[in-house]
Amino acid sequence: MPSFHELFLTHCASKGMFAVSRLPLADHCTFYYQESNPTEIYDLKALNGKQGFLFAPFIASKEHPILLMEKAEVTSCELKLSASLNDLKLSEVSNIADHYLYTFNTFHTALKEKLFQKLVLARFVKVEVCEFDLEQLFLTACQLYPCQHIALVSSPQSGTWLMATPEILLEKQQGELWQTMALAGTMHKTEAEQEWSEKNKQEHEYVSTYILNCLAKYADTINVSDPYTAVAANLAHLRTDISFIPRDEQRIGDLLADLHPTPAVCGIPKEKAKEFIIANEGMDRSYYSGFVGSLNMGGETHLYVSLRCMQIMKDSCRLYAGGGLLAESCVESEWKETEAKLQTMRKLLL
Numbered sequence: 001m002p003s004f005h006e007l008f009l010t011h012c013a014s015k016g017m018f019a020v021s022r023l024p025l026a027d028h029c030t031f032y033y034q035e036s037n038p039t040e041i042y043d044l045k046a047l048n049g050k051q052g053f054l055f056a057p058f059i060a061s062k063e064h065p066i067l068l069m070e071k072a073e074v075t076s077c078e079l080k081l082s083a084s085l086n087d088l089k090l091s092e093v094s095n096i097a098d099h100y101l102y103t104f105n106t107f108h109t110a111l112k113e114k115l116f117q118k119l120v121l122a123r124f125v126k127v128e129v130c131e132f133d134l135e136q137l138f139l140t141a142c143q144l145y146p147c148q149h150i151a152l153v154s155s156p157q158s159g160t161w162l163m164a165t166p167e168i169l170l171e172k173q174q175g176e177l178w179q180t181m182a183l184a185g186t187m188h189k190t191e192a193e194q195e196w197s198e199k200n201k202q203e204h205e206y207v208s209t210y211i212l213n214c215l216a217k218y219a220d221t222i223n224v225s226d227p228y229t230a231v232a233a234n235l236a237h238l239r240t241d242i243s244f245i246p247r248d249e250q251r252i253g254d255l256l257a258d259l260h261p262t263p264a265v266c267g268i269p270k271e272k273a274k275e276f277i278i279a280n281e282g283m284d285r286s287y288y289s290g291f292v293g294s295l296n297m298g299g300e301t302h303l304y305v306s307l308r309c310m311q312i313m314k315d316s317c318r319l320y321a322g323g324g325l326l327a328e329s330c331v332e333s334e335w336k337e338t339e340a341k342l343q344t345m346r347k348l349l350l
Contacts, residue, residue: 122322
């Protein structure tokens with residue numbers, strides 16, 4: 001069996017689309033490679049009955065299509081990682097950027113005027129890097145973040161992206177039971193013993209309610225856990241686990257179209273929030289806050305929201321982070337939250 005290094009060199013030098021994925025707590029990773037162009041999709045409903053490796057943007061467009069490797073070569077290999085690295089430390093928070101302050105005020109005004117219940121405001125920072133070692137970046141992410149889904153995806157259409165995401169969009173491992181989660185509400189993990197604020201609880205409740213309402217159209221059996229604190233890298237989140245049995249697995253594309261983007265990355269009401277974000281956020285999210293993973297491959301599905309993202313370019317990269325805003329939000333705490341989220345990918349560049 002080829003080693004990780006051999007597989008990585010082979011696929012990284014290829015002209016097709018490739019992805020390498022390490023699921024949470026796994027001791028192996030899976031390579032997906034397709035020499036021919038991936039299928040480009042612009043409506044998630046078109047995924048009904050499909051299978052393959054998916055890379056979907058925040059909002060599908062001609063510039064950022066949903067990419068599906070339907071004919072991927074799939075190879076798994078063992079991951080041999082060195083001893084654990086030092087834990088993440090909370091770095092000094094930078095001053096609030098003028099653009100973020102302006103955009104926050106635009107979003108916050110719309111929330112205070114009750115045009116929305118929730119909006120998610122994202123931003124990116126650009127980091128100049130002389131040279132990237134993609135293989136080492138992936139391995140370091142796997143080492144630092146054993147409980148997160150680590151995915152590296154590269155294609156001519158999307159460019160190259162690395163993610164270390166804690167959030168399941170849809171997952172099915174065996175049998176007929178599927179899983180998803182509501183993951184909203186954030187604090188630094190050193191504060192995780194504190195009581196969650198009413199703002200965080202409300203934000204989480206919005207996401208949970210939205211997901212359950214979506215699932216009610218497709219499933220009769222739905223099980224919901226109580227909210228609990230889950231740690232991912234240097235952050236703690238409020239999490240609710242949800243499992244369900246769909247009436248028709250051939251309609252998973254329809255379910256994805258209803259679910260994505262959830263209020264955890266977009267807002268409420270969904271369509272109006274998408275339009276507002278596009279018009280006012282002041283950046284192109286591209287594949288950040290989309291989703292990534294395998295769909296109906298070998299009877300399993302592992303789709304994760306594309307969070308803690310690094311978009312890798314020739315001599316620089318963009319690190320993305322966002323936060324959910326309510327009418328009660330204040331700019332200082334929201335900026336601090338995005339700074340903490342950016343540390344997940346910044347740590348890999350040290």
